[in-house]
Amino acid sequence: MNLKSIVTGLFYLSTLTLLAFIGWGVSLLGLKSKKLHTRQALDPGAATFLSIALIDLPIEIIMASISGFSFRHYYMSLLPVYAVFAGFGFWLLLTQLSHPSISRKIKRMLTICIAVIFFIPVVGASIALVKDTHYISDRGIAYNDVISYIKLHTSEDDSVLVWGAETGINYSTQRRSPSRFVYQYPLYQAGYADQKIVEEFLGDIVRNKPRLIIDTKNPDTPIFDFGIASPKIEADLQFLQSNYQIEEELGAWTVYEYAGN
DSSP states (O other), X not given: OOHHHHHHXXXXXXXXXXXXXXXXXXXXXXXTOXXXXXHTTOOHHHHHHHHHHHHHHHXXXXXXXXXXXXXXXXXXXXXXXXXXXXXHHHXXXXXXXXXXXXXXXXXXXXXXXXXXXXXHHHHHHHHHHHHHHHHHHHHTOOHHHHHHHHHHHOOTTOOEEEESSOHHHHHHHTOOOSSSOSSOGGGGOTXXXXXXXXXXXXXXXXXXXXXXXXXXXXXXXXXXXXXXXXXXXXXXXXXXXXXXXXXXXETTEEEEEEOOO
């Protein structure tokens, strides 16, 4: 777990993060205050529920970030407790706007804050789109060309192995993977990968013989090189290298096609 992964993960849920932390902060600082109960008309049952959520939120953040990776789906577990505090935070802002003792100037400021909060996802999505575009451009990959190539050179009954972490290619082309390891990061993960798992993966490929194997040149998943050896692994690798030949170069990616019987 590190600070960068936490910040990145929370940014994925930008608007909810801001609203949730507004609600969480107010709950933490004033949940037991009589002023909060009377002025904001907070129901005692809701106060008890918020007390439980106060403990749950930091636990969920720690659990989502403990691996040190900041994958978007890791932070989906935050959505329930986020919804609680985002709802509370938004309700708090609206309550403040309707309170007669709040000046018109403060109400304008709060209205602007609410507008800014909902504008954040637009900015975040734009930044992500620019980053993805640069990522694709820098690697010289045109995903539409890859998808078109696969559809043109395979049938719906053929399987296609994308060696790396590009499962979207299988989804977009509706071509099944020859193995349950639809992306290969686990096969290179120290402490997880072992001889049995690698042999299972290679055995799936040899048995199912995908029409195409596409090497995405991912430095974290080098093709045919697991750092684990056994007679079966060596035999399966020899089979793949003997029966698959380079058919096309799609940007930085290499397409191997099955040439065996």
